[in-house]
Amino acid sequence: MASPCVICSEPCGRKLSKSFPDVNTTSRNDYCRALGVDPVIFAHIKTRRYLCFKHFDNDDCEEVDGKTVLSRGAYPKELTEREKNFLICNPPVARLRKPGSRL
Numbered sequence: 001m002a003s004p005c006v007i008c009s010e011p012c013g014r015k016l017s018k019s020f021p022d023v024n025t026t027s028r029n030d031y032c033r034a035l036g037v038d039p040v041i042f043a044h045i046k047t048r049r050y051l052c053f054k055h056f057d058n059d060d061c062e063e064v065d066g067k068t069v070l071s072r073g074a075y076p077k078e079l080t081e082r083e084k085n086f087l088i089c090n091p092p093v094a095r096l097r098k099p100g101s102r103l
């Protein structure tokens with residue numbers, strides 16, 4: 001099943017996507033630093049999620065046995081202003097919050 005990409009919200013299949021590191025891990029912070037965003041933006045993402053390969057440099061993607069794989073230790077590219085704005089303006093938490101739910 002395809003799940004929406006943590007960056008662009010487009011459905012990404014497991015084949016051409018990379019799992020996003022778990023919350024409160026050094027890898028998660030490193031990813032955020034590479035993307036150029038505050039980890040707080042992704043703080044609500046606590047389940048297993050993915051990001052598309054297109055957020056990585058082409059040099060980090062290799063063809064192995066006809067499949068595209070990401071090289072080990074690859075980090076995503078810094079987001080463009082447009083992508084950052086998209087993330088900030090469309091926080092997934094707003095879509096998940098149930099209308100009328102009480103704190």
Ligand SMILES: [Zn+2]
Pocket residue numbers: 005006007008009010012051052054055
């Ligand atoms: Zn994406």
